[in-house]
Amino acid sequence: MIVLSGGTGTPKLLLGLKKVLPWSELTVVANTADDLWVSGNLVSPDLDTVLYTLAGMIDRSKWWGIEDDSFETHDFLSRLGFRELLAIGDIDRAVHIFRSELLREGLTLSMATERLCKVLKIEEKVLPMTDDPVSTMVSTPEGEMHLQEFWVGRGGRPEVKAVRFRGMEDAHPALEFLAALEKAKEDGEPVLIGPSNPVSSIGPILALRGIRNLLNEGKRKRSGEGKGEKGKKKIRVVAISPLVGGKPLSGPAAKFMRAWGYPVSDQGVADLLGCVDLLVVSPESDYQGHSVRLDTVMRDEEDSLRLAEEIVKILDEETETEAET
Amino acid sequence: MIVLSGGTGTPKLLLGLKKVLPWSELTVVANTADDLWVSGNLVSPDLDTVLYTLAGMIDRSKWWGIEDDSFETHDFLSRLGFRELLAIGDIDRAVHIFRSELLREGLTLSMATERLCKVLKIEEKVLPMTDDPVSTMVSTPEGEMHLQEFWVGRGGRPEVKAVRFRGMEDAHPALEFLAALEKAKEDGEPVLIGPSNPVSSIGPILALRGIRNLLNEGKRKRSGEGKGEKGKKKIRVVAISPLVGGKPLSGPAAKFMRAWGYPVSDQGVADLLGCVDLLVVSPESDYQGHSVRLDTVMRDEEDSLRLAEEIVKILDEETETEAET
Numbered sequence: 001m002i003v004l005s006g007g008t009g010t011p012k013l014l015l016g017l018k019k020v021l022p023w024s025e026l027t028v029v030a031n032t033a034d035d036l037w038v039s040g041n042l043v044s045p046d047l048d049t050v051l052y053t054l055a056g057m058i059d060r061s062k063w064w065g066i067e068d069d070s071f072e073t074h075d076f077l078s079r080l081g082f083r084e085l086l087a088i089g090d091i092d093r094a095v096h097i098f099r100s101e102l103l104r105e106g107l108t109l110s111m112a113t114e115r116l117c118k119v120l121k122i123e124e125k126v127l128p129m130t131d132d133p134v135s136t137m138v139s140t141p142e143g144e145m146h147l148q149e150f151w152v153g154r155g156g157r158p159e160v161k162a163v164r165f166r167g168m169e170d171a172h173p174a175l176e177f178l179a180a181l182e183k184a185k186e187d188g189e190p191v192l193i194g195p196s197n198p199v200s201s202i203g204p205i206l207a208l209r210g211i212r213n214l215l216n217e218g219k220r221k222r223s224g225e226g227k228g229e230k231g232k233k234k235i236r237v238v239a240i241s242p243l244v245g246g247k248p249l250s251g252p253a254a255k256f257m258r259a260w261g262y263p264v265s266d267q268g269v270a271d272l273l274g275c276v277d278l279l280v281v282s283p284e285s286d287y288q289g290h291s292v293r294l295d296t297v298m299r300d301e302e303d304s305l306r307l308a309e310e311i312v313k314i315l316d317e318e319t320e321t322e323a324e325t
Numbered sequence: 326m327i328v329l330s331g332g333t334g335t336p337k338l339l340l341g342l343k344k345v346l347p348w349s350e351l352t353v354v355a356n357t358a359d360d361l362w363v364s365g366n367l368v369s370p371d372l373d374t375v376l377y378t379l380a381g382m383i384d385r386s387k388w389w390g391i392e393d394d395s396f397e398t399h400d401f402l403s404r405l406g407f408r409e410l411l412a413i414g415d416i417d418r419a420v421h422i423f424r425s426e427l428l429r430e431g432l433t434l435s436m437a438t439e440r441l442c443k444v445l446k447i448e449e450k451v452l453p454m455t456d457d458p459v460s461t462m463v464s465t466p467e468g469e470m471h472l473q474e475f476w477v478g479r480g481g482r483p484e485v486k487a488v489r490f491r492g493m494e495d496a497h498p499a500l501e502f503l504a505a506l507e508k509a510k511e512d513g514e515p516v517l518i519g520p521s522n523p524v525s526s527i528g529p530i531l532a533l534r535g536i537r538n539l540l541n542e543g544k545r546k547r548s549g550e551g552k553g554e555k556g557k558k559k560i561r562v563v564a565i566s567p568l569v570g571g572k573p574l575s576g577p578a579a580k581f582m583r584a585w586g587y588p589v590s591d592q593g594v595a596d597l598l599g600c601v602d603l604l605v606v607s608p609e610s611d612y613q614g615h616s617v618r619l620d621t622v623m624r625d626e627e628d629s630l631r632l633a634e635e636i637v638k639i640l641d642e643e644t645e646t647e648a649e650t
Contacts, residue, residue: 039422040365042561071393072415073422080423080444090397097364097398098405119405 001026001315002191006201007034008063008250009242010194011053012298016308018054023123027180030053031196032109032128033165033204035164036148038086039077041093041100045086045148047113047128048095057091060301063241066091068275085153089213090298091185095120105110110174127180129205132171136200137164138256147200147307158254165204173208181214185235190315191215193239195296197248198272199256200237206273215275239316240280241266244297268289278318280311326504327516331387331526332359333369333388333575334389335519336378337623339647341633343379346447352505353379356521357434357453358461358490358529361473364402366418366425370411370473371418371436371526372453380445382416385626390522391416407436410478415576420445421493435499452505457496461525462489463581466568472525476577490529498533510560514642516540520621522573523597524581527564531598535544540600563640565605566591566599566612569622591616603643 001021005011005028006117017026030047037043040170045064052066059065069089079082088096094117094322108131117126136147140158150156183190195204206212224266242248243266254264262268270276279291292314298304326346328335330353342351355372363369370389377391379382383388394414402409413421420441427437431455442451463473465483475481509516521527531537543559567573568591579589587593591612595601604616617639623629 040425070395070415071398072397076416076419078424080419082423082426084422090395091401092400092407093418096402097402097409098407100365103484240629 001025001189001312002029002184004191004193004205005030005046005050006194006196007031009298010196010201010238010305011049011058011063012049013194013308013311014053015301016298016304016306017312018124019305020308022314026124027127028124029129029174029177029180029205030037031128031201031204032130033134033200033234034147035133036085036146037100038088038094038096039084040107041096042103043086043088043096044099044109044128047126048092049094050126051113051116051120051122052120053139054124054126063284065089066095085148098116108174110176123303125176125180127174127176129177130171130174130208132167133202134165134167134171136204137166137300139163145173147277156252156255160252160259163199163256163259165207168204168207171208173211177307178210178214181211181235185217185233188233188236188274190238190318192311192315193273193276194239195240195242195249197242197251197253197256198269199253199260200251202273206275212275219277236318237273237275237317238275238278238280238311239276239283240296240319241269241285241309243269243285244282245284249297278314280314326350326514327354328508329516329518329521329530330355330371330375330517331521332356332374333521333626334623335521335526336383337629338519338565338633338636339378339629340382340626341623343449344630345633345637352450352452354452354454354499354502354505354530355488356529357455358459358525359459359472360460361410361471362412362425363421364409364418366421367428367434368411368421369424369434369453370412372451373417375451376420376438376441376447378396379447379449379451382445386584390414391420399515401521410473414528433499435501438519450501450505452499454502455496455499455533457492459490459496461529462491464488481577481580485577485584488524488528488581490532493529493532496516496533498536503535503539504636506536506560509538510539510542510558512582513558515561515563515643517636517640518562518598518601520565520567520574521583522567522576522578522581523594524578524585525576526597531600531608537600540595543628561640561643562598562600563603563636563643564594564601565606565621565636566594566607566610568594568610569607570609571630574622603639605639 028050030050033293035044057066059067069091074084079181099112109128110131136218137144139148215237218232257264262272265282266285270279281291282296283293354374354519355375360369382391394416423570424437434453435456449626462469464487474515480554540562541555582589587597591606591610606612607621608618
């Protein structure tokens with residue numbers, strides 16, 4: 001299974017998927033459009049959260065950073081009157097340095113991530129969506145700013161006039177991401193879009209050259225139905241809506257969806273993603289497309305495990321249905 | 326008083342000078358040819374040691390780094406299998422980040438150092454010798470390497486074939502350093518060369534364009550005697566030899582002096598520096614030039630204070646003698 005991941009909702013699900021699936025069946029592709037050089041090193045918030053989750057190090061009270069990390073450097077910077085945009089823990093910073101030193105040596109982000117997986121003893125495959133720099137930029141009445149400045153620096157308060165992915169036109173999907181999708185098409189392996197922000201977490205992954213086409217290949221036009229043209233191989237895409245009761249559980253998804261002209265609803269999520277065969281929505285949803293209703297709120301590890309089990313079951317059933325078609 | 330400083334001996338003396346002199350009378354110019362970008366940020370070992378000493382933060386057991394600092398990030402990098410060339414403490418790293426963020430914003434090293442002095446509540450003036458990048462490079466049978474790689478990375482073990490200052494030809498002395506020297510000439514203020522490595526700590530400062538000439542201006546040719554041409558303003562230079570019993574107390578001075586073709590002796594130090602009016606040597610020295618014999622070993626703060634008092638007294642007496650000439 002290929003999981004497209006942002007930073008909070010999807011990693012929560014990964015906690016469960018890691019227990020349900022053998023490691024060899026899990027490939028996680030993380031959004032990197034939140035990435036930012038902070039204090040001399042590349043912080044990759046979504047990639048880091050995925051790595052820390054799979055390594056069993058994630059701070060589960062915040063869903064960023066490392067459990068029981070100290071903040072000596074960050075706190076002393078504050079004492080010096082310097083505002084470090086992200087609160088980087090000391091161990092977290094070591095990971096950023098490790099990655100950035102490899103990049104400075106000339107390695108790609110994919111190669112650096114592979115090395116990080118190795119030293120953090122992560123067996124699942126974790127891939128950045130691209131090796132090229134892409135930045136989600138948010139236009140506000142105070143000017144355009146990086147997503148992290150908008151969300152962390154300004155607490156997500158400014159009005160959002162537009163959201164764009166700077167650098168996207170020159171970016172290519174990571175080679176291993178493309179290879180994984182090609183293999184998924186051959187093997188009938190599904191792509192799971194986790195419950196992450198459809199604009200700023202999943203949006204950049206799908207906006208990469210060729211990705212949405214590849215996910216829609218072999219499907220009927222306007223197929224919200226998940227049925228394909230007979231015989232032609234295609235990738236089944238199952239997405240978990242990040243909305244519960246018509247609202248995102250966390251993050252700036254609502255503002256961003258509106259800025260892109262989509263209603264903040266499951267239909268809006270499906271339309272925005274534009275490649276979904278089956279949408280998992282919360283029980284009270286009025287979504288009319290091909291869908292399954294599940295409790296998608298993950299309060300603790302037990303919830304993560306339950307949802308992961310249900311998702312895997314649905315994917316298996318879908319595969320059987322597909323095979324019968 | 327302008328003090329030219331390297332990284333261990335001179336800072337030890339500064340501990341005493343800081344108590345003997347009012348802060349407004351102390352200007353410290355630090356060597357920056359040891360500087361190195363480590364883990365994304367500029368480490369300036371000699372400048373840092375001077376700053377930490379004057380801020381009362383220096384780790385006096387090692388004479389680098391900050392007292393009671395933790396090493397969370399550095400240690401975790403080791404656990405990841407990454408060798409960080411210098412053991413950077415977490416608080417120490419915050420200082421490097423503070424400095425490097427200012428440099429990334431476009432400030433000069435002088436401006437960044439001024440800001441650091443302010444936030445560290447240092448009242449004395451601390452200047453980097455230059456705002457331009459200069460690196461002491463050591464040629465060994467294993468190839469040429471940065472001084473830090475030679476000394477910290479290889480424990481100073483390789484044979485030294487040559488020592489050069491990379492970037493020196495394009496470097497200018499910091500403007501404030503030049504201004505301080507001009508003012509010293511006007512006011513009859515002395516320059517004190519601390520007991521630091523004459524090749525790699527003091528050498529780069531004196532090798533900067535115009536500095537040695539400025540220090541020798543108005544002096545008789547070959548004046549080891551400290552006497553000047555009548556009437557002409559000149560800068561009196563007093564140096565403390567880093568040798569005790571014909572050997573440096575710490576650091577690679579002996580290897581470096583030999584590589585430059587100088588004997589490891591006080592005469593060698595005086596010749597190498599090439600601008601000294603009075604050399605302070607240890608009691609057993611056989612140095613024949615204009616000199617004062619003092620116990621220059623600083624085992625603790627008391628020693629630092631004693632030597633500082635003696636040095637200030639000598640400088641005052643020299644000033645009187647000069648005035649009589």
